[in-house]
Structures are given as structure tokens and as C-alpha cells.
Amino acid sequence: MQSPVESLLRGGSEPSKPFRAVVIDKNGDGQTVSLKDVAPDELMDGDVTVKVAWSTLNYKDGLALTGTAPVVRRFPMIPGVDFVGTVDNSSHPAWKPGDKVICNGWGLGETHLGAYAEYARVKGDWLVPLPTSLSPREAMAIGTAGYTAMLAVMALERHGLTPAQGPVLVTGAAGGVGSVAIAILARLGYTVIAATGREGEAAYLRQLGASEVIPRAELTGKVRPLAKERFAAAIDSAGSTVLANVLSMIRYGGAVAACGLAAGMDLPTSVAPFILRGVALLGIDSVMCPIEQRRIAWNRLEHEIDRLKIEAMTTEIWLADVVEAGQRIVDGQVRGRIVVRIGG
Ligand SMILES: NC(=O)c1ccc[n+]([C@@H]2O[C@H](COP(=O)([O-])OP(=O)(O)OC[C@H]3O[C@@H](n4cnc5c(N)ncnc54)[C@H](OP(=O)(O)O)[C@@H]3O)[C@@H](O)[C@H]2O)c1
The missing domain is CATH 3.90.180.10 (Medium-chain alcohol dehydrogenases, catalytic domain)
Known part of the structure; x- marks a missing residue:
């Protein structure tokens, strides 16, 4: 004190x-x-x-x-x-x-x-x-959720993800991290698939830039070690069974940026996606993230985000x-x- x-x-x-x-x-x-x-x-x-x-x-x-x-x-x-x-x-x-x-x-x-x-x-x-061109209100509309979404995008890019590799899934899509992640990915040219538990939010998610909206229920069933390869990568806010199912659906060599636990803290998966498809699980932490990463993330948020979508x-x-x-x-x-x- x-x-x-x-x-x-x-x-x-x-x-x-x-x-x-x-x-x-x-x-x-x-x-x-x-x-x-x-x-x-x-x-x-x-x-x-x-x-x-x-x-x-x-x-x-x-x-x-x-x-x-x-x-x-x-x-x-x-x-x-x-x-x-x-x-x-x-x-x-x-x-x-x-x-x-x-x-x-x-x-x-x-x-x-x-x-x-x-x-x-x-x-x-x-x-x-x-950032000089962001108003204080805009900065907080992005906030920790948006800065975390940008850290997740940066992690996927470091893994080598490009828009040409295929669709990127965003879970918890209508929430804060999910909404900003969709807006960022769409702006960067990715095909975005949004998974939501609220089917009434489909139009909202399409406005943010999702090409397709799928029900969360597709990701909450019994987890198989490997399922059909559907997504090049994913940003996951849910954890638990949702993340386990997502991992089983990632294409060969793809990655999942895991940042949340809205569905639970557990992860009932097997090593199959990692050792048979070379899938990477990338952990995202916004709390103790080094200051240099933060500066890069906020600089990119200033320039690479559609402010109208954030306002909406x-x-x-x-x-x-x-x-x-x-x-x-x-x-x-x-x-x-x-x-x-x-x-x-
Ligand atoms: N790693 C980090 O540093 C960091 C930073 C920020 C946030 N987080 C975490 O990321 C997650 C999202 O944060 P947020 O601020 O964006 O929260 P939020 O606005 O509440 O978004 C979470 C979304 O997850 C979905 N959801 C809710 N309950 C669920 C369930 N039981 N099963 C599956 N999906 C469920 C909902 O989206 P739909 O209705 O569209 O399905 C909800 O809107 C939280 O777990 C939070 O703790 C982590």
C-alpha cells in the first residue's frame, strides 16, 4: 500500500x-x-x-x-x-x-x-x-475476449495456418471470444464455421463473417478417437467434450487453439488425433502473456478488425x-x- x-x-x-x-x-x-x-x-x-x-x-x-x-x-x-x-x-x-x-x-x-x-x-x-486510433470504448469492446481471440489467431498462424488450408471452426461462437474470433478470421480471408448452442444466433454469426453455422450438438456426442476430417483448425472456448470432439475432426497436420472452459475443464480425449494425424493442441493464456505478444496483439487488433462488427x-x-x-x-x-x- x-x-x-x-x-x-x-x-x-x-x-x-x-x-x-x-x-x-x-x-x-x-x-x-x-x-x-x-x-x-x-x-x-x-x-x-x-x-x-x-x-x-x-x-x-x-x-x-x-x-x-x-x-x-x-x-x-x-x-x-x-x-x-x-x-x-x-x-x-x-x-x-x-x-x-x-x-x-x-x-x-x-x-x-x-x-x-x-x-x-x-x-x-x-x-x-x-492504440492511437482506438477509442477507449472500442478498446474495451474488444477487451480481454478480443485480445484472447487475437492471441489464438496468432498461435494458429505460428503453426502455419493459412486460409488456403480449409475452414476454421470457432466454438462458443456467439460468446465474446467466439464473436471476435469470427470477425478477425473472416477479415483475414478464412472460411469460418461457427458452432453455437443458440440456433437463434445464426443470422448474427453470419453477419460477423461465418460461412456456415453448425449446432453445438454436433460436438457434444460420444467422443471417437478419430472422426471425419472436417476442419483445418479451430479456436475453442468450450473445452471438455466439445474440445475432444473438435480434436477428432481436425484435418491432418491441423491445430486447435484452446482458450476456454465454458463446457468444463476436463478433456476426455485420446492421443489418436496427435499421433495419427499430427494434430497440435495450442494453449492460449491471456493473463500472464508476455508484454511483447500483447503489444503485437493490440497493434493487430487496431488494424485488422472491422470496427463496425465490433460495435454490432x-x-x-x-x-x-x-x-x-x-x-x-x-x-x-x-x-x-x-x-x-x-x-x-
Ligand atoms: N485463456 C484465456 O486467457 C482466456 C481469456 C478469455 C476467456 N477465456 C475463456 O474463454 C471462454 C469464453 O470466454 P468469453 O468471455 O467469450 O465467454 P462468453 O461470452 O460467455 O462465451 C462463451 C460461449 O461458450 C458457449 N457455451 C456456454 N456454455 C457452454 C457449454 N456448456 N458447452 C459448450 N459451449 C458453451 C456459448 O456460446 P454459444 O451459445 O454460441 O454456443 C457462450 O456464449 C471462457 O471459458 C473463458 O473463461 C480464456
Whole structure:
């Protein structure tokens, strides 16, 4: 925690009065979630204090807000895994007051007080600059889900994937990672097949760039070691039986970028796709991803994404609405992306 004297020595101003934040606290075996005032000296250690403009609602935020999974590992906790805002105070050489910055992951909302607050104090090493042509709201409409989708595309490209190799499957298609992944892949010239559990979202998915929409049920049956080779590659948000089925359907030499667990954390597969078809399973982690990869991802998101599609997939809520929205995302009822207006 930074003392008032340290704050003065750092030459910047700190929030001088309590600020609004969503706070999760322990309550016996359960938890409480409330919107309340937090004193500035409750912020955790860090060399940059940011006035938060926008955050977003990701699946992990839903898990934290509802207590469905042990995402929060320190109480009290301010949830929220990503934000964009303006540097208020900095002793980090890279950042000065007024700089616009993005923060994704690094334990935000898990071990470090997070984004659903008017102020956040973090390590300057965690921040990337807001790309010049993105508005703060656009950056958070992309958010952790979009940045993760770009990391998945980059991993498939490193594996050697090109549009000529065939269709790319996106699971959890109508969710945040899935929606942005479709938009990115379509823009890059890939033929995209979207798998969704919500058949009513087929038109939405086609608008994002999917050439074909298949029911999730095609990926939830009994897993066979090898099935018909259907896809050159896949970006998977689901895990579990869905991922196992997807692996069995990847063409020889293809790859799956695995980034989620919406269907479960297990993976009931065999080694057959790996040793008989040379299929690669590529793990995607946005939280501890090295800063250089982040900068590349955000630079590509600035230039290689259709902003109109991002806008079309985005809805906006206020800080007071995150608890209700958190339940909806865990229930698989959120389409695309939700941005949270804080000081923006
Ligand atoms: N690795 C990382 O660093 C990283 C970063 C961000 C997110 N993630 C993970 O990626 C996943 C997606 O995140 P998100 O923010 O995009 O969440 P989201 O918006 O809730 O999207 C998840 C989607 O998965 C599908 N789904 C829901 N329940 C399912 C089930 N039981 N079986 C199969 N599919 C199901 C739904 O899409 P349809 O209705 O279209 O089927 C849902 O919209 C989450 O598991 C999240 O934790 C990981």
C-alpha cells in the first residue's frame, strides 16, 4: 500500500476521496457483492494509478461475481479483469499522467484489486498503450475476449495456418471470444464455421463473417478417437467434450487453439488425433502473456478488425449492472461483448 508521503514523493496526485467500486467479500461459505465506496488507501501496491474509463464483462468476471468458480483468491476483492483508463499518477518510467492505457489480466480481479472501480493501482509493467486510433470504448469492446481471440489467431498462424488450408471452426461462437474470433478470421480471408448452442444466433454469426453455422450438438456426442476430417483448425472456448470432439475432426497436420472452459475443464480425449494425424493442441493464456505478444496483439487488433462488427456485437452497461450481467454470462446468455461504463 502506498502511504500519503510516498505518494507525494512520487510527485502525482492520488484519488483524494473514496471512490465507487464493486466489492466481493466473504460471507461464511458464500460471498457478498456490493457497489460501495472504497478508500484510496485500500488500493494495493503498484507504481501506476489509473482513472478507469471502461471495463468489460468476461466469462471469468461472471465466475467471480457469482462465486461459481474460485476465481477470487483474496478478499475483499474488486472484480474485473480488464480496463482502459488514463494514468493519474505514476512513478514508472514508461508512463506519465494523462497517458491512455489498457490492462488485461495479470491477476486483476483475482489476486489484485481489479477493474470495476473508478480507480485502479497496478504495475506499470502490466500496461500497454491504448492504440492511437482506438477509442477507449472500442478498446474495451474488444477487451480481454478480443485480445484472447487475437492471441489464438496468432498461435494458429505460428503453426502455419493459412486460409488456403480449409475452414476454421470457432466454438462458443456467439460468446465474446467466439464473436471476435469470427470477425478477425473472416477479415483475414478464412472460411469460418461457427458452432453455437443458440440456433437463434445464426443470422448474427453470419453477419460477423461465418460461412456456415453448425449446432453445438454436433460436438457434444460420444467422443471417437478419430472422426471425419472436417476442419483445418479451430479456436475453442468450450473445452471438455466439445474440445475432444473438435480434436477428432481436425484435418491432418491441423491445430486447435484452446482458450476456454465454458463446457468444463476436463478433456476426455485420446492421443489418436496427435499421433495419427499430427494434430497440435495450442494453449492460449491471456493473463500472464508476455508484454511483447500483447503489444503485437493490440497493434493487430487496431488494424485488422472491422470496427463496425465490433460495435454490432457490443452492449453497454453501468457498474451497478455487472452483478446481474455476471449471472447471464455464466448462464451462456450473453451475445458478443459487454462494455462497462465507469468514468468514460
Ligand atoms: N485463456 C484465456 O486467457 C482466456 C481469456 C478469455 C476467456 N477465456 C475463456 O474463454 C471462454 C469464453 O470466454 P468469453 O468471455 O467469450 O465467454 P462468453 O461470452 O460467455 O462465451 C462463451 C460461449 O461458450 C458457449 N457455451 C456456454 N456454455 C457452454 C457449454 N456448456 N458447452 C459448450 N459451449 C458453451 C456459448 O456460446 P454459444 O451459445 O454460441 O454456443 C457462450 O456464449 C471462457 O471459458 C473463458 O473463461 C480464456
